[in-house]
Amino acid sequence: MAKTTDLDVGYVSKLARLNLSEEETSRFQKQLADVLEYAGKLGNVDVSHVEAAAHGVPMFNVFREDEPCDWFSAEEALSNAPHKANQLFVVTKVVE
């Protein structure tokens, strides 16, 4: 297991695109260090011959016919948009 002190909440918040206040950063740093320390017990389990389980019920590729059906109109799809115009989502400027 990695060392619990490796966690840098400030850096991870940038990866998560989630601004945190200084106060939140230092509180999470302490609280999550506790959680990671608790979870350190996973390091005691011998998993050398175990396959990782992504699901409780083993599932593999699931296919179905690709049948078109009625779904949202543009108006419905835009009904919760924080900012829209001309039947389009208006987004924050991405390119200069």
Add this chain to the structure above:
Amino acid sequence: MSEKNLPALTVADLQALLRKKQISPREVIESLRARIEHVEPKIDAYLSIDFDAALKEADQANVDLPLGGVPIAIKDIINVAGQPCTCGSKILGSYRSPYNATVIERLRAAGAIPLGKTNMDEFAMGSSTENSAFKVSRNPWDLSRVPGGSSGGSAAAVAANAAFAGLGTDTGGSIRQPASLCGVVGVKPSYGRVSRFGLTAFASSLDQVGPLTKTVRDSAMIMSAMAGHDRHDSTSLSDPVPDYTKNLGRDLKGIRLGVPKEYRVEGINPQVSSAVNAAIKQLESLGAEIVHLSLPHTDYGIAVYYFIATAEASANLARFDGVRYGHRAKDPKDLLDHYGRTREEGFGEEVKRRIILGTYVLSSGYYDAYYVRAQKVRQLIREDFVKAFEKCDAIISPTSPEPAFKLGERTADPLAMYLADIFTNTANLAGICGINVPCGFAKVNGSQLPVGLQILGKSLDEARIFQIAHAYEQSTDWHNARPAIAAK
């Protein structure tokens, strides 16, 4: 029966009266409305209620259907077209669902009427409903205590007779634990048994929708209507859905019930232990055979759960970016500022904490050490259950290690809150089914607080756990006990 007492009825009894036309669906909604208006100021179980929409549906209701005319409260993370779906979060404060979840379509096809969206921990992250961005729900048995969570609104509403039944979601215990703390029945179906389409995702490999009800029969009725394959959810299972009420009333002769030694851990409230031990004796007297067994990786459940659930949550909650729906920060100076502030302003503390932990365990350099290792231990937990179910038909334990705790008691210590799920979250990791059934009371500082028994069954063996839970329930009086607030 006077209209005033209607809300005390079970779903089965209510539906029988509706079918015989002794009451009308409209009368049912009106009497429930009066009940909700009376009790809601005390328990705060609902986030929104659209009585007019429900009355319109009531006037069209076909009472000959299995749930014809029965109103059901819906956790506010399940989409009902035209209604809010806040997920208990400010980031979806003004969101209105443009579509129905499959479970809503199915319940409507069986005649049920969705009525009211219930309070919850934000994005279902919590065990007390205190993480809701909007209000604090209270336990009807003691208003100074939590109803449990995250489906605390549905549990409190059912316990206070402010709903005939409710839907919740269970990712690590979020149906069973509040059901236990509020003294009602709650079911976590096997993974894939119920469609997740239209349920806002928290941890996609763990989430399931299930009922909270006054009796086991009511849960069986709702599951019969709701379960089954859905082309919109590729993880839903195509196995046929039995009539879950069919096994009810069968005795327990020949049924083997497993009692895992790992569930006798320190820190269980002694009154919870003695109630559960008495329940085990009761089940034995009903003909069940008790088998002592071992689930050796139980102790790792919480750690595995918090790596896997937060990893999946950090990915699922990336969709809340202020572009297509939900809150958007004002006047962002660039895209990073847009994302960073939108999410800072929209999410509450527990959600932020879990996004950080989940992002960390998935990040380069830590992925193998944390996430992949957790998935491997998850596999060992699954295998524990597979082996255990060779020796028994169902597994018995407490649902929660203790009765309802005080509001505010645990909010400062996330780890202590996480440990509330110690008996429930391995079922989600293993994909098996489970039910909470009331099994007694604990007396704490003068309050009488419900205790719950958990019965776990193997994947797709819901009919079996309904049979066992029903036999136990009918041999006791616990399910008839209601908090004082429900009688007034």
